[in-house]
Amino acid sequence: MSGPGVGWYLIVSAALFGIGSLGVMLRRSPLIVLLSLEIMLNGANLALIAFARQLGNLDGQIFALAVMAVAAAEVAIGLGLIVAMARRDMALDVDQASVLRG
């Protein structure tokens, strides 16, 4: 075995996911929440690619590419929402954007 095994990558992946979820839950700025979401998605991507290498199967890398495309779509919509919020002079605070709450 040359270099770190899959377990080392999974530790980094789980830590990234935890850091990202902390950011999503603690921060109130929608921009930082979106950035933290990207960290969570990348943590999942790292696990997918590590397992693809471990099992010698490229399907994991294909899945990671699909996750990247979904992340790009999510950023486009999320940033559109943030710009729309700013245009309507709403506070950029996810706690105050609660009109749709049931």
Next chain:
Amino acid sequence: MGNVLVWIVWFLAAGACLGSGIAVVSLTNPFYSALALIGNLASLAVLYLLLAAEFLAAAQVLVYAGAVMVMFVFVIAYLGGRADAPWAGGSPVMQTAAVVAAVALLVEVVVVLGLAWGDDLKDSAEVSDSFGSPAAIGELFLTDHLLAFEITSIVLLVAAIGGVVLGTTHEKGRP
């Protein structure tokens, strides 16, 4: 010798990855957060290279660190001072609950991985040089995963249309 080099590169990339991730979550200026995320994505690309995923490493730098982050920086520049994100979260109870929930999520991930740990994860598989090359990925995308490929293009089209609709101003209907 090459083995030691791989470990050194791994530790540098993983450390940069986690450090910049913490910076993204903890900085109050979203512009610096976005810059830290670019560093995070670049160090992740190094980890992808170590995992024989050349095409994904290149796509990570081009699509993520390039295109997606440019969108972020443009929006942060458009918002100007309004984008500043001071730390003020909710009540202390909510903050504590958020930390507890995040730690619980992390523990869950670790436990699930530990339960799934088996003999087939001891040694990694032997892979050929073409593993993770653009040709291999492209071939899989156009054969086994054609449906995923087409659906991905529809997702991106819908997101592009949605971004345009959200960004359009309606002179009459504007509240």
